[in-house]
Amino acid sequence: MTQMNMVSAINDALRFEMQNDDRVVVMGEDVGKLGGVFRVTAGLQKEFGEERVIDTPLSETGIIGTAIGMAMGGLRPVPEIQFGDFIYPAVDQLINEAAKYRYRSGGEFTCPMVVRVPVGGGIKGGHYHSQSPETIFVHTAGLKVVCPSNPYDAKGLMLASIRDNDPVLFFEPKRVYRALKMDVPEGEYTVELSRAKVVREGEHVTLVAWGAMLLEAIAAAEEVKEQGVEAEVIDLRTLWPMDTETVVQSVKKTGRLVIVHEAAKACGLGAEMVAQICETAFTHLQAPPRRVTGWDTPFPYTLENEYLPLAHRIVPALLETARF
């Protein structure tokens, strides 16, 4: 066991898998010599050389388009999009190509790759360094979307994602990158994709979150405990395909659901989860499901802590839902 933050845990996962599998290549803007603007790929180019840790020109469609070609050519590319906010030039390649290759070719061609995407707010980045664009990709059949909340899961999910034979978007919450350290095993372990985790048991209300908001959810749960409300907190971990079953089982126990996400409310992943719970567990609900999310505005700079669904906004939602 070593104490690691999320940056070093992902770095450790990449290093392990590059040693383990020579098909793995890392590519993107500034990922080589600099080690990435967040240093997630630090030291990899020195260890594995310029051919496997590639500083690319500044073009997201070029990065993802060539990564798709590499994946088809037998490599396991791990391209980085420097900020989630800059992924849009590559959306054509992700939605029309990576997501569809297996389907449209009847399984003749696949694109196993992991697109690393630093996402989310809380770093004073304004709306070009803070977005959470998961909904676009969840809505696109053929893509997997992962978002760890802690260093342990980040390493295990990264190894599982690289070994997965479908394209995975790996959303890294920037706010968590260096926010906490925890024991992370050295060497190999994986965290299974599409498996949510109950991180705190409770009987009164189910609280679902992921990424940076998981910490806020736990803080909110501790706060309402003092008022006699026990929240069961679920870390979704993989956003798509979603582990609805774990949420359903919890809601069957608590009868109440609150979902937290940074992304805007309209058509956010919370909306899909509410719909699924209503379809499958309606008779178990004792209160209307609630969403605590980013507002339907662009992500602001100065007032980012008003935009984010932090604990101060989660607490009243939990209490109101529990006492409905």
Added chain:
Amino acid sequence: MNVLVKPGSIPPNAPSRKLFSVLDDNGQADPETDPKLELALVRRMYEAMMRNRLLDVRLMKLQRQGRIGFHVGSEGEEAAIIASAAALREQDWIFPCYREIGAALYRNFPLQSYMDNMFGNVNDLAKGRQMPDHVTARQAHFTSITAPIGTQITQAAGFAWAAKIKHQDVVTASYFGDGATSSNDFHAGMNFAGVFQLPTLFLLRNNGWAISIPSEHQSRSRTYADKGLAYGVPGVRVDGNDALAVYAITREAVQRAASGGGPTLIELCTYRAGPHSSSDDPNAYREAMDSEEAQKRDPVKRLRRHLERLQCWSEAEQLAFEERVNAEINVCVEKAEAAAPPSIASMFEEVFEHMPPHLAQQQAQCVDGPRTRKRH
């Protein structure tokens, strides 16, 4: 394949505005540029081009009869497509646009498989999931066809990159039209290939039209080959209706790429003699005169005149060939038309490697649910 190509036809640094050609309109080869290919190879290219032409005629009729939903043909561009594919080596990969089925067929992709795709039936390798003419042909080293114009260009560069990293002797070729030079992926693909000296060929079919938009509205560059200059990628212009010229230049570019010389942009100057697709009516935007000029320069007829000059083809052979191909097409059409549509359950397969629960649930809902009266 033992091929003699005169070196030096591709300028190393500056794009050439000179149009490289071998055959004149009468099929006479210029001894200065003639690659002197084996006659069996030239005949094979001619037969593939002629077969492609016959297929286009038949498929357009099937579309007009309402028996297939769509067709995008390659009339007038057969030399640009087939002679370039012929110049690639067996291990090389093609990243096509949507007009290069002739390249896959040249590489022995079965005509029946193509026809199954045209009908989107249960035997279609794409399992009825794509429009007609969007085949997948892995066995021919020919990737699954896509519609967004330029996305295959960066992918071809990436595949070549993988080969380079793995030290494999593989060259890739992306095909695209003149319209695609305006796309993001043309820029990104050329740039990445230039920076990393990737073994890839950019086969630009300049057929004069992007649906209704003429070439001069697509770019202010004097030639498309000029565009290579900005990326440090050699650009060369070839008479795309001259199969021997297309072959010679493509072969030279393959050899250069395979020996570490980097990418090449090849502007194949041709003409889209037919409509953009079965959904298009060119009378709305262009004069018929253009087509007459193209008829004179018809790549299939030109190569036939060349073979006839060499006593390697005759009217009798032509008639027998047409009869044989049309019979072959008939058999494939009959079989493809009679085949069932894909199973309803198959619509949910291969979204992911393993079917997640939500898709299994939707699959059951769809299979067990109410049926449409519309035919598939």
